[in-house]
């Protein structure tokens with residue numbers, strides 16, 4: 001890219017979205033000398049699905065991503081480590097086991113009875129081992145067209161554990177909590193054969209990037225941008241790329257025109273689109289002119305994008321024991337069994353019984369009086385529509401009913417609204433049953449004009465990054481960041497090959 005970059009005719013690059021993908025792309029371009037770039041961000045802040053918030057005092061809570069998933073080859077872990085951002089406390093690390101529970105998790109059933117830890121350990125241990133095997137693609141080959149939920153049920157029914165009283169309810173709890181990792185409504189919607197394509201990096205998960213939270217990493221990246229290149233409150237309405245019928249575009253020396261909702265226009269040579277898959281599902285038909293090719297539209301429709309929500313509850317003082325890491329709710333009947341799921345869908349129980357999808361409430365690092373509840377899928381999307389006060393009251397009722405403890409005064413409620421947010425529309429990507437993840441993710445990531453389009457068009461006009469486009473690390477912050485770096489490097493290579501055509 002050097003000759004063009006160091007001439008007076010630098011290519012212009014517009015990046016849409018200032019999440020980790022957008023920031024990864026921008027900082028990589030800057031490192032290679034690109035100065036003519038702008039990031040258009042719809043929200044009033046950078047970070048996207050990472051949002052460090054301080055609602056209950058000076059310490060941060062994370063409304064979106066909390067953990068840095070794994071260490072080896074994780075660029076965000078490396079960055080945080082080099083800059084001394086990793087907090088070193090008891091909460092800061094967990095091993096990356098599916099459904100990892102600690103002896104400090106208190107499990108209660110609906111009758112207010114605390115469940116014996118040995119029984120909980122047996123069932124959660126079994127479930128965790130089974131999920132690890134699935135993640136390593138070690139499952140019975142004849143089952144590969146099944147959903148994860150069907151496979152799990154099959155294996156569980158073969159064990160003696162399934163016959164022990166109360167164990168099935170704990171097993172259903174495991175499935176409910178696993179929906180958080182997979183951002184799915186139900187384990188019956190989620191593909192068994194595709195799950196192992198996600199790659200878990202070695203090393204524990206890290207939490208607690210000091211009291212500044214994930215924001216510390218965002219600040220590090222934002223600090224590397226040229227001044228005034230980050231434009232917040234700038235929602236993009238349409239990307240007119242070459243071939244667009246827009247008359248203004250034909251007269252411009254740039255092949256692309258990015259039009260914002262407020263009417264401001266950004267003529268450019270390249271645009272890197274990092275908006276979430278949820279946004280693409282909702283507005284891909286109007287966001288691009290000319291429209292996206294068929295293969296890309298199909299990829300957008302076929303890949304799944306589920307909702308995971310957090311509910312933070314701030315109490316006047318803790319009412320749980322000092323050693324408690326979380327209060328887990330084990331329902332007797334819920335939406336996790338195949339029957340419960342089918343009945344629930346038919347009767348739309350996720351509206352009236354949305355709270356049955358709450359797996360439990362975890363203690364929050366650095367907040368001694370705060371709990372964080374987790375909820376997924378259609379129930380989470382319904383929860384987002386309710387008044388925050390109602391959500392808080394329901395949670396308090398649940399905590400009283402299950403634990404029987406004297407619940408102290410609820411002083412504050414903050415719940416995430418990732419689905420309702422028009423510029424996010426969900427939480428992260430999943431792969432539904434019957435979908436070929438590699439094929440669809442490649443189609444999603446392919447730049448435009450695609451190799452199938454006219455050769456005469458200027459190359460790499462519209463590039464695609466974002467968590468959903470990463471074939472191995474989708475769902476994560478490092479996957480998002482690496483996808484942005486990938487697209488920036490694609491552009492850099494284009495200009496390098498112009499200098500040296502053999503490249």
Ligand SMILES: Cc1cc2nc3c(=O)[nH]c(=O)nc-3n(C[C@H](O)[C@H](O)[C@H](O)COP(=O)(O)OP(=O)(O)OC[C@H]3O[C@@H](n4cnc5c(N)ncnc54)[C@H](O)[C@@H]3O)c2cc1C
Nearest residue numbers: 017019020021042048049065066067236466467476477480
């Ligand atoms: C509740 C929750 C918990 C999570 N936990 C973890 C975790 O512990 N660890 C982990 O690694 N990952 C976690 N994730 C996932 C992680 O947050 C995402 O994978 C990652 O942040 C996605 O980054 P991105 O840049 O691809 O997309 P985004 O962060 O969504 O960024 C895209 C940006 O584009 C903007 N945008 C959208 N439309 C427009 C438009 N028309 N014009 C201009 N701008 C637009 C959006 O406002 C947004 O800022 C979690 C996510 C959620 C929601």
